[in-house]
Amino acid sequence: xxxxxxxxxxxxxxxxxxxxxxVSITTVSxxxxxxxxxxxxxxxxxxxxxxxxxFQPSIFAQRLAxxxxxxxxxxxxxxxxxxxxxxxxxxxxxxxxxxxxxKLDLLLxxxxxxxxxxxxxxxxxxxxxxIGNRAQLEDSLAKNIPCVVINYYVDDLDVSCIAIDxxxxxxxxxxxxxxxxxxxxxxxxxDVMTQAAAKRLEGYKRALEKNSIKIREDYIFQTDYSRGxxxxxxxxxxxxxxxxxxxxxxxxxxxxEVMAVARELGKNxxxxxxxxxxxxxxxxxxxxxGLTTVRQPLISMAEESVKELNRLIALKKNVPKKILxxxxxxxxxxxxxxxxx
Numbered sequence: 384x385x386x387x388x389x390x391x392x393x394x395x396x397x398x399x400x401x402x403x404x405x406v407s408i409t410t411v412s413x414x415x416x417x418x419x420x421x422x423x424x425x426x427x428x429x430x431x432x433x434x435x436x437x438f439q440p441s442i443f444a445q446r447l448a449x450x451x452x453x454x455x456x457x458x459x460x461x462x463x464x465x466x467x468x469x470x471x472x473x474x475x476x477x478x479x480x481x482x483x484x485x486k487l488d489l490l491l492x493x494x495x496x497x498x499x500x501x502x503x504x505x506x507x508x509x510x511x512x513x514i515g516n517r518a519q520l521e522d523s524l525a526k527n528i529p530c531v532v533i534n535y536y537v538d539d540l541d542v543s544c545i546a547i548d549x550x551x552x553x554x555x556x557x558x559x560x561x562x563x564x565x566x567x568x569x570x571x572x573x574d575v576m577t578q579a580a581a582k583r584l585e586g587y588k589r590a591l592e593k594n595s596i597k598i599r600e601d602y603i604f605q606t607d608y609s610r611g612x613x614x615x616x617x618x619x620x621x622x623x624x625x626x627x628x629x630x631x632x633x634x635x636x637x638x639x640e641v642m643a644v645a646r647e648l649g650k651n652x653x654x655x656x657x658x659x660x661x662x663x664x665x666x667x668x669x670x671x672x673g674l675t676t677v678r679q680p681l682i683s684m685a686e687e688s689v690k691e692l693n694r695l696i697a698l699k700k701n702v703p704k705k706i707l708x709x710x711x712x713x714x715x716x717x718x719x720x721x722x723x724x
Contacts, residue, residue, distance in 0.1 A: 400432045404429045452504055452506030454487070454504055454505050455505075455507055455508070455509060456491075456509070457478050457489060457491050458508060459474070460512060473685065474685045477685025482689055496519070500519050507529035507692040509533060510530060511533055512532075512535050512577065514576065520540070524701075529695035529701070531695070532545075533545050536578065543703040546706070547679045547684060549586065550583070552583070552709075553677070556659045556661070556677050557587050558593075561590065561594045561596070564722075565628050568587075568628075569604065569630040570602065570604070570633075571617070571631075571633060580633055583661060601623070606637065608634055610636055610637060610640040613636075629659075629721070631659045635663065638658050639674065642658060645658075646671060652717055653717050653718050659676060660675070661677045661710075667715075673717065674717050675712075675717045680710075
């Protein structure tokens with residue numbers, strides 16, 4: 384068998400391996416992709432040539448040959464400060480950890496919703512929320528690409544989704560404040576264009592209605608999840624002529640800002656204002672008092688999304704599941720029973 388020497392700086396192709404091993408390109412491809420219909424003698428020739436030439440097979444070519452891809456795309460709607468976001472970092476950590484455990488490659492795609500997704504070589508897609516990019520999801524489903532949506536319950540498309548019971552978590556938070564004797568309970572929302580914030584607002588209203596407490600629009604402060612907007616809302620809440628005695632805030636980051644504003648204005652937490660957040664961000668442990676919050680299972684949601692996508696890829700057909708994960712109230716020191724003055 385004649386072996387062809389190659390300069391290490393030159394790219395070695397499958398043609399070079401075939402020439403060096405004295406077999407066809409098809410045979411080399413079958414050996415590389417571990418197809419069983421190859422004679423042992425030819426397999427040995429190919430493997431020896433691969434080793435001698437230090438040939439590195441093209442991952443993309445292997446995927447084309449086998450019809451399989453182990454690349455999982457995580458699509459996250461782009462927004463300012465994403466890499467400072469507890470939510471985004473937890474999702475990336477959870478998805479990344481499970482991809483590693485299942486031997487999958489992770490492709491992170493930040494999207495502005497208007498840009499078409501690059502789907503070349505992708506085995507499946509995890510959509511982190513649907514914020515203005517529903518067309519991307521629908522396009523992917525139309526191309527029969529396995530998809531899973533997280534942090535958004537999709538009830539009108541044939542797609543797997545794993546979401547958190549935001550409404551239930553919010554309702555439990557407000558019920559807790561009612562149990563402490565509070566009747567004047569405000570809510571600082573997140574961006575209600577997102578399903579999570581809209582559901583938290585829904586849970587807040589539902590709890591008030593079930594406890595026969597009138598919903599006051601002047602106690603609802605809509606924001607965009609930013610700490611700047613939370614600061615403005617907190618100032619308006621505290622300086623109101625008839626201020627609330629408790630507030631449920633749609634995120635821990637905003638709740639901590641509310642706590643800071645209250646202290647700046649001479650208020651004591653929780654004596655003057657009880658506060659409940661949402662997320663269970665570790666930073667809530669290090670404020671002036673520990674923040675009572677609603678823990679959402681972000682890591683579990685992220686890991687389950689990878690498992691579900693892996694299941695869909697293996698099935699080679701769309702048999703979706705829809706999962707709603709419970710949220711848990713975590714009681715710390717930022718709330719106290721209401722005492723009339």
